[in-house]
Amino acid sequence: SLFLQGTIFTLHLSQRRIFLLLVRRNLENNNLVGPLPQSLNRTGLEVRTTGNPCLSFTSLSCNNVSSTIDTPQVTIPINKKHKKQNNIAILLGVSGGALFATTLIFVFMSIYTRRQRNKERDITRAQLKMQNWNTSKIFSHKEIKSATKNFREVIGRGSFGYVYHGKLPSGKHVAVKVRFDRTQLGADSFINEVQLLSQISHQNLVSFEGFCYEPKRQILVYEYLSGGSLADHLYGPSSKRLSLNWVSRLRVAVDAAKGLDYLHNGSEPRIIHRDVKCSNILLDKDMNAKVSDFGLSKQFTKADASHVTTVVKGTAGYLDPEYYSTLQLTEKSDVYSFGVVLLELICGREPLSHIGSPDSFNLVLWARPNLQAGAFEIVDEILKDTFDPESMRIAASIAIRCVERDASGRPSIAEVLTQLKEAYSLQLSYLAASAHTD
Template structure:
């Protein structure tokens, strides 16, 4: 018994020595981590608050600790949205008990440190929202690792080795920290356990091991849509962009960000290259915002991002070329670009844009608000599919717990939600208001704000509402489509436009409801056209001939416009 007692005492002593050594190592590692981050992040509030042991007496900001073998160890790091830059510190790999690391929404450069391969317990590693972080994996990671990072606000950033962006100078090469206490403690524990095993002839109990692919390698966690087919967003060299655009000779437009040039990539794809000008009202924030967002989202009704360039003080974004231009150009743009769109096509383009907005407003994890919906930001590809573009002002919908929410109102005059402008409270219904203005544009062919007209016609919304309420449809419809539309379909669109542009957001529908109404309107329009063609081909009107629809407004404001009794179809109410 005495021998057993002495052996047990030796074991406990060895465990205590190892625990003390581990605590000392953890404090030293944390100190080194602070030094490395501080080299490129001076005056960072989080780093300045780090002092002493990261788990005692109180846990450092960004750290989570749990008890293990009698001491508290760091198990999680959450440095999300801390505005950190420079290379990811390799010292993190010495916090061997880590199970989760969240580094998203920062400006880290370089690649994932090799030391991370040693983190055997790491389950989740999130590096989203670091647009200049390479996707190169260190040796020791299996090919099955899901490496996705990009924008939350913002999915995949992939760069070819030949066109890799040169990151800013990183921190000094990492020094290996060797702590004798950890090694000594570990050897003592091993010796004591082995000695007990021999003395008591007991088999060592080991916990069941998981599959090596999940235990030895971290899982790179994403916060966006799963199973997306988002193509890779590439880092492109300035030289390759100059070659594609003929040294920026084919100018096709200009916007708040800068000039847009047409180009052709080596494999033949036509692209639109947006180059930020030195006098641009939109700066690096908008560039990074669009870069991050379009790397996280993908939908057939959003204009995707092909690549970007940050070289020699240039900020360049590359998109697929939309051969049919913008909705604005086709409604009232330059005469050379203005090819009149028929009513079904206008309606179809807006349905495409509405689908893109529904996707953004229901983005997994947290909805995205575009903040600059307008006809010039709705583009059409070769098949006249409507796609939403320009995400420089987009942001996540505010939610409880947000720190320092932006109070800056962004948007375009004529489309701007009056409630958002006056209260600075942002919601998805701000996009709904702007989209309602676009619907009025496709009906009337007028600009949302035109100070060249008489004073009472400056605002399209204020000019159109009396006509809608007095059901004077013929007096407001674009002359280019007069006599070429189904009255019922037109009234559906006008009703949606009216309720979308309500001054108070609580009276506006959601984009899902708007999309549903527009899809119904297009079905009615197409059915009416088919019926009229059948009448023309047979030369008869038949018993169910198509009727034009009159409307009666029961009340003004946000009330529904109901069809008169006995007419073609009763419209379902828009949810409030």
Template structure:
């Protein structure tokens, strides 16, 4: 019976994992539209606490406050927007009408003014509540004649009720002066119960089918244990079981591979693709065809077991589309190996100024997209629900690019949880890389998220200039990228620091926003630096400006117009001294000064 109990437990676990294994992404068009909605609302609602929380993916890992999402063709779409009782002012955001999958819209009990934007006839809206606002004009026919609309609340508005269209009184549309009934017709109730019953039956059938598939897979894995030489698969799978709050959105699977399996996947470590402080990185291919990067700890590594355990524990709990995921590990015969998905476009450093064989000219929109992706990944770390995580080694070589040039932050060997109340807030060893290291962290040993912000500011300067953070082969005043760039920015001469490869290929306003963010990030004192969430918002603004400008310039150029040009504008920033940065990767804190 005990063996049967174990089989049942494994079967249930397998079913849960199969149901929630993959983390879906939000439809790109939906992301663009809801981002436009956010910016339209923020114009007159800068202090809105709800809008301040809107960052990252709108549906994953958890939907933004006020949003509800559903899966459609393996991507998430927005189906409900509820911003009632949020003290929002100004006109209704026109971009709301572009949310083509929106079913429920509730903007009641705010202070919205102006007229109601026109929704397309293809809208799938079923419920609209605009009551208790200051909206004016008529309830126009296109809204009341939407084919799926069953509830429309518009009371307590100075709206004109004269000449309301006939469709307003149709039997399946519930309306009134803010007194909409929550109940539909008896036929609607019957349809709902029939739908629930049908949906429940379908769900049971799906679970039963998945259970059979999982049981079959379990038996296959049991049989494979008798043929290790032919199929040297993983010994076992280690699952970080998520909380019930998160189980719908993510389930992280980290596999334990055998050493033989790793050697087969890499063809005995045939293709070396990189080296770091931990060890060498090799390219490999799993039996299912997935390409992987296999990081093998060197016998002479100074980081060793601590970094291995750190990365394994952290990536077993955290996953985000802009963080490199950990697929598996191997700890056998004193070998410590980590397995990640292969990033076909290398690192940001490679693309900007790496070896000639790896270098690739990146246009400004691509650079801006990479910066935004990396910022979102760091924001997720800093706002992780369990406990804030500080990366401690943010640099361009740790920002990897997948096949679609999407940025993913990598290498969490130095990462630490942020100090909590009662902690000393100091670290015995100051970790980081020369050129990126926060001077305040180095001098005080006080670790905070603002240390990552400083390093990210240096990365932004790399993206803008195409230069490395430290290069002693340049003239003395150009050794440090930070110290070289600051005077040019303060004197409004950003053309002198912009990479020649993107000259004339950017919108001035978008560039200035990124430059100003970079300058704020590299403030010597952490109190004057923004948080990563604020940086994401600024970069999103710059990205929208750049994209809109690109579309406009395409239309101009199609009629033989001139190319885009850039302009300068003054910027006033207080002069603040910055300590000289250290030149080693691992640095001990400075000795205490004698009194």
């Protein structure tokens, strides 16, 4: 069908072909005169034209119409079926993408939620287990935050995290250790320390007040010792305010040895501290010493076991060389570390130091031959002319034996304690005699 809408229509013989070609085309309005583009001359294309003079697919001129007439404007309707198919494809693509993204998010959220639930379940299970260890108290994070006044006062820092001063509602002052390591390894170490602290009790071990174990929170609460650490008094700010004399140093050594002797011989099962050092020996206001920090400690699983095979952990300068090479941890590993502490008390210097000659970098390698030769010139300058020579000789002798490379040549901590008590007694007698003479 052909719909010709307009006021005038003229059809020449030469246009009959055009008429036939335009069957089923709708040519709208006015006179149809002039050439049409050849691109429209194809089957299946619907053409609608506005009425312009001389409509033709050839360049022939029409009657009374110039051959330069402009090509009439045409409207080419978009193929609705093709457009509809495109729209459907786009809609399906967008919907599919959104569905995939939603599914992906749901999967990730499900995994995350499941992991969080497992962590919370593990923490709850661990808390119930810890409650059976007769620990003093399980604190909430809110209680810890209140006790420390929002973690305001830092009193210490180590590889584990920060230590804050706190005050419980009862008025008791506490040290709050907030751990950095929240990995599974850190959680195992935390639970290990809580278990050990819950099982031991001795006047020369820092007492355990409780803990907080919540998601992403591992906090230990100890008694607060206002005297700081032995390291503070030997090398830190406290050393400038108040120097430790020889009798005070021996008293600290005796107290620390008592604490270690309890771990090795008084607890069941036996415990190896594994990180004995000056910064882990704390002092109260009366200068009584207590051993602290049991995060690396190991228990003997069998009463008759001679060692515990484990990965090497500890602090450089204090580490037992035999344990380092064999991975076999024994009580003698603690003895070696304590021997280094004794050398620090005698010489007044750290285990590893770049100050001085290269030969003096390592305290053990430097001090041992000098003390064996009786060269007390290496004794801390602060102690010069204030100690009993025999007291110093006994302390130096036991310190040298403690740091023997071969563990079998080292004394037990019980023997170390006996020797230190003798050195302490001699120094007290020396001071009493000196006071009487004055």
